[in-house]
Amino acid sequence: MKLITLYDNQAREKFKAGWGFSCLLKLEEQTILFDTGADVETLAYNARLLEIDKDKISHCFISHDHYDHTGGIGWLSPKTKVVFPNQYKGEISQIDAMVFDLPIKEQTVIVKPNKVMLVGCSHPGIVRMANAVYEKYGKLKLIIGGFHLLGKSEREVSEMAKVLLEKTELIAPCHCTGESAIKVFEEVFGKRFIENYAGKIIEI
Ligand SMILES: [Zn+2]
Numbered sequence: 001m002k003l004i005t006l007y008d009n010q011a012r013e014k015f016k017a018g019w020g021f022s023c024l025l026k027l028e029e030q031t032i033l034f035d036t037g038a039d040v041e042t043l044a045y046n047a048r049l050l051e052i053d054k055d056k057i058s059h060c061f062i063s064h065d066h067y068d069h070t071g072g073i074g075w076l077s078p079k080t081k082v083v084f085p086n087q088y089k090g091e092i093s094q095i096d097a098m099v100f101d102l103p104i105k106e107q108t109v110i111v112k113p114n115k116v117m118l119v120g121c122s123h124p125g126i127v128r129m130a131n132a133v134y135e136k137y138g139k140l141k142l143i144i145g146g147f148h149l150l151g152k153s154e155r156e157v158s159e160m161a162k163v164l165l166e167k168t169e170l171i172a173p174c175h176c177t178g179e180s181a182i183k184v185f186e187e188v189f190g191k192r193f194i195e196n197y198a199g200k201i202i203e204i
């Protein structure tokens with residue numbers, strides 16, 4: 001499968017950055033979007049550069065109801081089914097969603113055959129979410145998305161990163177993780193760290 005980041009706080013080359021996150025999942029037979037970033041213009045611009053056919057997106061999972069994840073919903077084709085937490089019925093065999101209720105409702109999407117976990121802002125706590133997914137699906141191949149670690153000390157982040165080392169082979173923290181926390185993950189994960197930004201394509 002391919003993961004294509006369409007929207008992120010960081011961007012490379014000709015792509016545009018914005019505060020938010022959106023990642024396209026190209027599975028063998030299906031294309032799914034996870035979150036939509038904060039605005040239609042940036043999402044549409046980056047998607048055009050990547051030649052994304054939005055009519056092919058069957059589902060758009062929204063991690064949680066914050067503007068930096070819902071702001072680009074207006075870009076979607078009317079053919080795409082938008083799925084907020086607790087709305088997913090399990091109709092895509094490779095995809096599961098796990099919902100956390102506190103402090104706000106937030107869902108993580110799991111691509112089961114590829115062992116990939118996607119997170120929006122991780123408001124329920126990235127370690128808590130990763131632990132729950134690990135309990136159910138075993139060791140992951142990749143965790144990607146926003147970890148919401150702004151304001152955490154380097155030591156706290158380093159301890160969390162060491163816990164996550166056991167839960168996943170690869171890690172791609174971005175969006176609201178924060179630049180200094182992302183650096184800590186890079187140090188702890190070494191070659192298993194993937195830098196993520198708008199325009200990035202990861203093949204798993
Ligand atoms: Zn966010």
Ligand SMILES: [Zn+2]
Binds near residue numbers: 064066121123
């Ligand atoms: Zn949020």
